[in-house]
Amino acid sequence: HPVTAHYPRSGQHFFTRLRYSTAYRETVGITEAPVDADGTLAVTGSYTLQARRLSHPVESYGYRLVEPDGRRMLPDRLAALGVRGPDVGRIQRAGVLGDVRLEDVSEVRRGQRFAFIMDTRLCPGVHALAEDCDLLVIESTFLDEDEQLAVEHGHLTAGQAAAVARDAGVRHLVLTHFSQRYSDPDEFERQARAAGFEGELTVAHDLLRVPVPKRR
Structure with a gap:
């Protein structure tokens, strides 16, 4: 996969020296993204x-x-509100299941x-x-x-x-x-x-x- 390289823009010549300092075949796509x-x-x-x-x-x-x-599911709240099995995944994806909101059965992680x-x-x-x-x-x-x-x-x-x-x-x-x-x-x-x-x-x-x- 492509690799993005961040480095100070004022050091572009240093980065270039390092990148091309040896005789090798570059097989990874490198995106140069200097920072200023x-x-x-x-x-x-x-x-x-x-x-x-x-x-x-x-x-x-x-x-x-x-x-x-993210959000951490709370087993006790899931059980109390009758959310179980595949419904746990459904409420995670949709944010709501019937009258139960994701916030009712989870906490911020x-x-x-x-x-x-x-x-x-x-x-x-x-x-x-x-x-x-x-x-x-x-x-x-x-x-x-x-x-x-x-x-x-x-x-x-x-x-x-x-x-x-x-x-x-x-x-x-x-x-x-x-x-x-x-x-x-x-x-x-x-x-x-x-x-x-x-x-x-x-x-x-x-x-x-x-x-x-x-x-x-």
């Missing part, structure tokens, strides 16, 4: 993809994927929210992307004692990233993009906890797979 402003990039039946500009010496954007809300924030110092875009996320993957290049370096180079510290997640109500925080100057990755977790983040926390490593938390 905050806003919604795509809306489908399965998700909405949004972008927000970040703060970095090289133009950078973060991305937020939002699943539409909030869609999942995921954000990816890389190459940035603190800025409004960071907070907007992280807001109420189930899973947040965010850069944590420096430890807190090197905050001035983080500001100068356009990056975050472990404590800053964790504070963003704490204030945004993030459920699962994934820290990544670490400076090689540090030899103990556990220190990123210690500083993130010291910043008050109490949700699930992962310090990423190469090839790690992190599942999205189960719906609440």
Whole structure:
């Protein structure tokens, strides 16, 4: 299936270099969709993809994927109103079955929210992307004692990233993009906890797979 690639428009030459950096036969249809402003990039039946500009010496954007809300069927309400068997599917599709409305036998199931924030110092875009996320993957290049370096180079510290997640109500925080100057990755977790983040926390490593938390 076609693959859409989003990247900063100002970095078009970098994307082109990467795309054609080796001698290979391109068998996948790639749609180039450069980004040059905050806003919604795509809306489908399965998700909405949004972008927000970040703060970095090289133009950078973060991305937020939002699943539409659905509905969770309530077995006790279905039984009480006599909706059973194939009728459950019918009311889900039609929204009503006789005198029974879908709202009478279900509740809202909030869609999942995921954000990816890389190459940035603190800025409004960071907070907007992280807001109420189930899973947040965010850069944590420096430890807190090197905050001035983080500001100068356009990056975050472990404590800053964790504070963003704490204030945004993030459920699962994934820290990544670490400076090689540090030899103990556990220190990123210690500083993130010291910043008050109490949700699930992962310090990423190469090839790690992190599942999205189960719906609440």
